[in-house]
Amino acid sequence: MIALFVDKIRFFDTTLRDGEQTPGVSLKPSQKVEIATMLAELGVSTIEAGSAAASEGEREALRLIAGAGLSAEIATFVRALPLDIDYAADCGADCVHLVVPVSDLHIGAKLRKSREQVCEMAWNAVEYAKERGLVVELSGEDASRADPDYLAGLFRGGVERGADRLCFCDTVGILTPEQVASVIPGLLFAPLSIHCHDDLGMAMTNTLAALKAGASAAHVTVNGLGERAGNTPIEELVMALEVLYGVQTGIRTDGLYHVATAVSKMTGVPLPLNKAIVGEMAFTHESGIHAHGVLRNASTYEPIRPEQVGRTRRILLGKHSGTASVQAALHELGYVCDEGQIAEIVARVKAIGDEGRRVTDADLMAVADSVLDLVREPVITLKQVTVVSGSNVIPTASVTLTVNGGEVTCAATGNGPVDAAIEALRRAVAGAGDIRLEDYQVDAITGGTDALVDVTVCLSKDGRMLTSRGARTDIIMGSVEAMVSGMNRLLEERG
Known part of the structure; x- marks a missing residue:
């Protein structure tokens, strides 16, 4: 059992802020609302819905999430600037994650200010946020490289001026568990969060060490998304606490995989096959x-x-x-x-x-x-497939199949030629059964522009799932082959 200083660990999820800072990830307001809803249903305490000062789209997302009636506290990232705090309050946030650089490197190279000036900025921002009726989590950016005495002094001044919580940020992932055990106890004059990055693969370990040392909350992201190597993954931390340390986290663990796959699809960041808990090969x-x-x-x-x-x-x-x-x-x-x-x-x-x-x-x-010497007549037979794609053209596919002896022709558009072909096939067999594509994978078997590609699809019908494959030098035809093979098997009479 892990020795905790609090009755319950708070989970501060920053998927919609730090997670969205993953290179190449950009979420629409509607997607942010969907993810926030799933996180609240999991039992997350605080959801950081983005950075209100970043753009009008961010503010729209914050307004939508704040107005969704979710059970979680809704926070937004702010700098020590009155305008940032005004955006947060005006958009309906409950809490501000007030981030202030605290290492001499950041204070000098990024802000070009003195330690004293940064303290004044931070403390003034705390007072102003409290005047606007906001919960304040005062966060020390790059705290792991800060002077411990200076950090403690800035934090104490923030608490004296009304800060509700504090956060220690290992911004570049350089902490060790030994350092965590040394520094955290000296900062426990207010509820303390730990925010770890995974640059050296230590985010999970350091987060656990901080909770053991007295931190009461952990900053996490779904699938460990975040800048560079990412942040502490909520699914791994929750299960490590539950299984290895006997901690009742209050998180609905049976929803972790659903949230992980949904976030993966919306962000376009695939789950590593061997990722703990939610990777394809985990079970x-x-x-x-x-x-x-x-x-x-x-x-x-x-x-x-x-x-x-x-x-x-x-x-x-x-x-x-x-x-x-x-x-x-x-x-x-x-x-x-x-x-x-x-x-x-x-x-x-x-x-x-x-x-x-x-x-x-x-x-x-x-x-x-x-x-077994079983002879099966195919339910469907492909007669032709035509795909049109190119610049300034919406990818379109038409297919002709025989389905249970009758000829069917269907057409569909898609996000690309493969997507269009798969959708056309699904529509063509709709009369025989509703077949859904659950997963799609493609691998190049050989190199070069004429590479042989191996396409594997996972299809489902009425709760039954089945995998099939196709191998061609043409990725479209390889995909069609995999789909037709799998659909035939799903449409056959079982037994």
Whole structure:
């Protein structure tokens, strides 16, 4: 059990501010409202909705979030400037995250002011924010490189003038847990937050060390988004506290994966495959020994149940797969096989894996059909696909399929030629079933402009999910091939 100085840890989520400062990320006000709503539903205490002084779009987002009736406190980033504070108050914020540079490097090189001038700016801003009726979290930027005595003095002066909370910022991620244990206890004359960056991979460790040393709140972002190497990821911190330290965080953990994937899609920042908690492979097994153990008792190779974070376990098939995992996958797909047939299917699965290929559900079904001598007439057959794309042209695709013996032609537009082709295929089979694209991955198998690409799609219909693949030198046709293969399998009668 971690020794805490407070009854409950506060989570100050800065996905919509520090997270949006990830290079290339820009969220619309409507997206910010959607993310803020999900964070409030998770149980986050404070949501930093952006920087009100940055743009009119930021102010619109803040107004919308502040007016959404969310359970969380709504904060905004401000500098020690009256105009910033006015923007925050006028847009309906509950709290200002008042950030003041405190290291001599930042004071001299960035502000070109003296220590005394920075103190006056900070204290005046605190007083003004309190006059405007705002909760104030006074934050020391680059605190890890500041003179500890100067930082403590600035913080004390801020509290004397009405600051409600303080925040220690490891702005460039250079703290160590030992330094955290040394510096945090001397700043506990007001509720203290810790804000860590992950430049040297220490954000999680330093955040935990700060909470153990007496900090009462942690600044976090979804998926660890943030400038450069990012910030402390909420999903990892919450589960580390819950599982390793026995802390009841008050966060609805079964919503973590949904929020992580939604934020990933909206920001365009993909989740690393091996990311803890929310990465694709976090609860995925292929090795025969591991898969066999997990199928018998999940705790053999999983420290937490996937359902705790809103996920399900996956068994991937490949050259490392054993009989148990192949048998489980066949059962899920509705196949009944004897021992000899299973042995042959396992051998063929390993052979596919030895070729360097991932074995999709459609691959396994094709192997099983062959071994069991099952002949299936395809539900759909592709007759033609035409795609138009280029500068000043909306990507458009038309497809002609035979669906259950009848010919269907459909057209659709999309964000790109692949998106248009996939949407046209979905529309063409809509009469036979509502098939959704849940995931899309593409890898280049060979190099060069004529590279062979391997497209893998995950499709769903009526709660059933299935993966399939296509490999072509043409990414559009590879995608179409994967879609048609998967749709055929989903539309077949099971059993």
